Amino acid sequence: MAGTFTTSMARNMFFGGTVFFLLVFLALTFQNEQIIPQRDQRAQLDANPAIAAGKKLWETNQCIGCHTLLGEGAYFAPELGNVYKRRGPEFIKAWIKTQPTNTPGRRQMPQFNFTEQQLDELVAFLKYVSEINTSNWPPNIEG
Amino acid sequence: MNPGQLALAETPALRPGFAIGAAHSRQPPGDLAIWVFILAELLAFGVFFISYAVTRLHNVALFDAMQLTLDRNAGALNTVLLIAGSWCVARAVAAIKADRRAAAADFLLGAIACGGGFLVVKLFEYSAKFEAGINLATNTFYMFYLSLTFFHFMHVILGMVILLAVWLKARHGAYSAAEHHGMETGASYWHMVDLVWLVLFPLVYVMR
Amino acid sequence: MQYKSQAVARLYFIAAIGLFVAQILFGLIMGLQYVVGDFLFPAIPFNVARMVHTNALIVWLLMGFMGAAYYMVPEESETELFSPKLAVLMFWVFLAAAALTVLGYLLVPYAGLAKMTGNDLLPTMGREFLEQPLPTKVGIVVVALVFLFNITMTVLKGKKTAISLVLLLGLWGLALFFLFSFYNPDNVVKDKFYWWWVVHLWVEGVWELILGAILAFVLIKVTGVDREVIEKWLYVIVTLTLITGIIGTGHHYYWIGTPEYWQWWGSIFSALEPIPFFAMTLFAFNMVNRRRREHPNKAATLWALGTGVMSFLGAGVWGFLHTLAPVNFYTHGTQITAAHGHMAFYGAYVMVVLTMISYAMPILRGRAANPGKAQVAEMWAFWLMTVSIVFITLFLTAAGILQIWLQRVAATPMSFMDAQDQVALFYWMREWAGVVFLTGLVVYITSFFVKGETAKA
Numbered sequence: 079m080a081g082t083f084t085t086s087m088a089r090n091m092f093f094g095g096t097v098f099f100l101l102v103f104l105a106l107t108f109q110n111e112q113i114i115p116q117r118d119q120r121a122q123l124d125a126n127p128a129i130a131a132g133k134k135l136w137e138t139n140q141c142i143g144c145h146t147l148l149g150e151g152a153y154f155a156p157e158l159g160n161v162y163k164r165r166g167p168e169f170i171k172a173w174i175k176t177q178p179t180n181t182p183g184r185r186q187m188p189q190f191n192f193t194e195q196q197l198d199e200l201v202a203f204l205k206y207v208s209e210i211n212t213s214n215w216p217p218n219i220e221g
Numbered sequence: 222m223n224p225g226q227l228a229l230a231e232t233p234a235l236r237p238g239f240a241i242g243a244a245h246s247r248q249p250p251g252d253l254a255i256w257v258f259i260l261a262e263l264l265a266f267g268v269f270f271i272s273y274a275v276t277r278l279h280n281v282a283l284f285d286a287m288q289l290t291l292d293r294n295a296g297a298l299n300t301v302l303l304i305a306g307s308w309c310v311a312r313a314v315a316a317i318k319a320d321r322r323a324a325a326a327d328f329l330l331g332a333i334a335c336g337g338g339f340l341v342v343k344l345f346e347y348s349a350k351f352e353a354g355i356n357l358a359t360n361t362f363y364m365f366y367l368s369l370t371f372f373h374f375m376h377v378i379l380g381m382v383i384l385l386a387v388w389l390k391a392r393h394g395a396y397s398a399a400e401h402h403g404m405e406t407g408a409s410y411w412h413m414v415d416l417v418w419l420v421l422f423p424l425v426y427v428m429r
Numbered sequence: 430m431q432y433k434s435q436a437v438a439r440l441y442f443i444a445a446i447g448l449f450v451a452q453i454l455f456g457l458i459m460g461l462q463y464v465v466g467d468f469l470f471p472a473i474p475f476n477v478a479r480m481v482h483t484n485a486l487i488v489w490l491l492m493g494f495m496g497a498a499y500y501m502v503p504e505e506s507e508t509e510l511f512s513p514k515l516a517v518l519m520f521w522v523f524l525a526a527a528a529l530t531v532l533g534y535l536l537v538p539y540a541g542l543a544k545m546t547g548n549d550l551l552p553t554m555g556r557e558f559l560e561q562p563l564p565t566k567v568g569i570v571v572v573a574l575v576f577l578f579n580i581t582m583t584v585l586k587g588k589k590t591a592i593s594l595v596l597l598l599g600l601w602g603l604a605l606f607f608l609f610s611f612y613n614p615d616n617v618v619k620d621k622f623y624w625w626w627v628v629h630l631w632v633e634g635v636w637e638l639i640l641g642a643i644l645a646f647v648l649i650k651v652t653g654v655d656r657e658v659i660e661k662w663l664y665v666i667v668t669l670t671l672i673t674g675i676i677g678t679g680h681h682y683y684w685i686g687t688p689e690y691w692q693w694w695g696s697i698f699s700a701l702e703p704i705p706f707f708a709m710t711l712f713a714f715n716m717v718n719r720r721r722r723e724h725p726n727k728a729a730t731l732w733a734l735g736t737g738v739m740s741f742l743g744a745g746v747w748g749f750l751h752t753l754a755p756v757n758f759y760t761h762g763t764q765i766t767a768a769h770g771h772m773a774f775y776g777a778y779v780m781v782v783l784t785m786i787s788y789a790m791p792i793l794r795g796r797a798a799n800p801g802k803a804q805v806a807e808m809w810a811f812w813l814m815t816v817s818i819v820f821i822t823l824f825l826t827a828a829g830i831l832q833i834w835l836q837r838v839a840a841t842p843m844s845f846m847d848a849q850d851q852v853a854l855f856y857w858m859r860e861w862a863g864v865v866f867l868t869g870l871v872v873y874i875t876s877f878f879v880k881g882e883t884a885k886a
Binding site for chain 2: 082083084087088090091093094095097101102105109112114
Binding site for chain 3: 254257261264265268269272285355358364365368388
């Protein structure tokens with residue numbers, strides 16, 4: 079009987095293999111949840127509600143549509159996961175306020191008309207992201 | 222000794238079914254579907270082992286120091302248990318080929334018991350490590366130790382589930398000397414689980 | 430066609446092609462904005478064009494999958510659809526939701542859209558690919574559930590084949606993993622971690638089941654090879670896909686705050702991800718070589734073979750190029766990712782939907798295959814689009830390598846925008862390749878209107 083290849087065994091292999099690897103993945107996810115508190119700066123989130131507000135501003139203005147954050151997003155504009163360290167809070171706020179540059183032919187960032195408080199919230203969010211332990215990514219400050 | 226040599230050296234000795242089967246045909250025993258799965262799994266383990274070996278070369282001091290913190294006796298006991306399990310499975314296949322159906326089912330049960338013993342020993346080992354606060358982020362050695370042994374641990378469970386299904390069918394007289402395709406399929410998978418441990422144990426616990 | 434209710438597929442296919450056109454037009458706008466930064470600013474800022482480009486792609490592929498399911502399942506189950514009316518109704522709901530969403534993107538500033546659509550109730554917007562307003566997301570869930578109910582009931586009352594089983598599993602998985610788009614914690618690490626459960630487990634998980642099922646179905650039809658042989662291949666391919674792809678999710682968990690063991694697990698398992706794609710290529714060519722009939726639809730066979738090759742190149746080879754953690758450290762978040770994304774999406778999902786449309790649309794129009802001239806036009810379209818996507822990928826890869834060198838490796842690294850200026854030439858070449866792609870798409874659409882002698886289906 080050796081050497082046959084039955085459809086029913088192929089199906090068993092498919093179901094068994096899928097369930098098996100899903101379980102391994104869930105175990106890895108469980109371990110992930112146990113370890114990330116040491117890396118994700120969650121204490122900051124509890125201490126400073128401005129971060130969550132900043133994240134919401136980040137989302138509702140669709141910043142990810144041009145920028146990357148920790149390398150994920152669009153590749154049209156600079157990485158912002160480490161922009162707090164690259165530019166500092168005052169530069170970030172000034173930059174956002176003066177957009178768009180309207181330089182002919184250059185990429186343009188819209189004017190979002192943020193209030194001073196909203197700018198501070200965005201900066202708080204970017205500061206928090208810059209302090210997440212990303213295993214030393216990006217390779218240098220330019221992102 | 223590299224893992225590849227070990228795998229080659231161990232294969233024929235551990236897989237009596239293979240040798241017996243080879244006398245009749247050049248095809249591997251059991252369903253080809255399981256062999257696709259086995260090859261994919263061996264590939265994953267193989268890449269993992271090579272990663273371990275390469276990483277160890279860059280961190281010999283750490284790996285040697287950390288290796289001493291492992292419970293080598295538990296590992297050795299588990300090696301014995303898995304070899305005994307494989308022996309049982311091989312005997313079960315031999316028994317069913319002689320149409321000794323009850324004996325085949327009993328041998329399968331023996332193999333399942335060996336697998337269960339392996340899991341118990343391993344759980345004791347793990348609980349000692351977890352109590353010491355060790356996890357996948359402790360250091361590179363423990364990342365590999367836990368990843369490799371846990372991935373293998375899951376395979377032992379899967380192998381036991383397969384053997385259990387085969388055992389249930391065997392008890393209901395589904396297999397005979399003429400028809401034992403399913404049993405050979407399950408046996409092949411169990412031998413793979415055993416084989417991987419026979420590389421893993423010396424590589425992670427013993428080799429310095 | 431064998432079953433009257435298969436006809437609903439036609440609506441889905443037409444809408445899919447319509448959205449495909451929208452996707453490409455907005456792609457060209459974005460491509461131009463890469464080099465002429467203020468093009469169409471502020472009317473259509475880059476982020477808006479990109480949302481339309483990616484969301485239109487996702488929606489038209491989903492339309493294609495649904496159309497494919499409505500076409501395949503009655504034939505596989507050997508019974509009429511459970512409810513063709515429900516299928517038509519859901520089509521209009523889905524199309525209306527998609528159209529309203531795109532109009533919302535284009536006409537309302539995104540922050541205003543968020544406010545209007547109740548994002549404050551449950552903030553889910555503003556994450557890459559999941560930009561849809563809350564009502565759209567809920568709509569997607571409703572449409573998906575009704576669709577799944579319809580398809581599942583059809584399978585349950587008819588014959589259950591391996592193809593419909595794999596297809597159903599893929600579609601249910603698609604709906605299930607989409608639910609993670611409603612989970613948006615403040616913690617960025619957790620947000621990103623589960624965001625990938627939608628994105629990765631879709632495109633490198635359950636969507637591949639749908640892809641495999643569609644390809645297997647078309648290959649049975651055009652080659653006449655035994656169903657049993659094809660079903661075994663299908664099972665092997667989807668097994669390999671999931672055993673590599675599920676843990677392969679780890680290749681997204683290298684640099685987003687997640688622990689470092691993912692670098693090993695992700696690298697090892699995603700390094701094996703090309704294997705199922707290679708198996709798919711072998712599968713397509715093997716079956717066509719062993720064909721037992723000469724199907725009059727040559728174009729469909731070409732698309733099927735193309736899917737095998739291009740998904741291997743785009744998803745397999747270009748994925749492998751940057752999947753190992755030490756390489757990804759430099760390539761993460763650069764044009765290399767964009768290069769891979771373009772060829773993988775085209776090679777795997779665009780091509781498999783076009784394979785299905787190519788095979789099914791003539792039959793839905795009452796003929797076994799399109800007239801010779803129409804097929805020649807379609808094959809021209811195949812080559813124009815496929816070759817231009819290869820060039821788009823090559824140019825983006827070149828741009829990416831240069832970008833990495835200037836911005837991340839050189840002794841005195843350039844800023845992002847300075848590096849972008851240096852690679853502008855490649856962006857120009859990519860844009861021209863994009864124009865060729867659009868030409869191919871126009872030829873493709875024209876091929877539907879070429880008249881000639883046809884045999885009845």
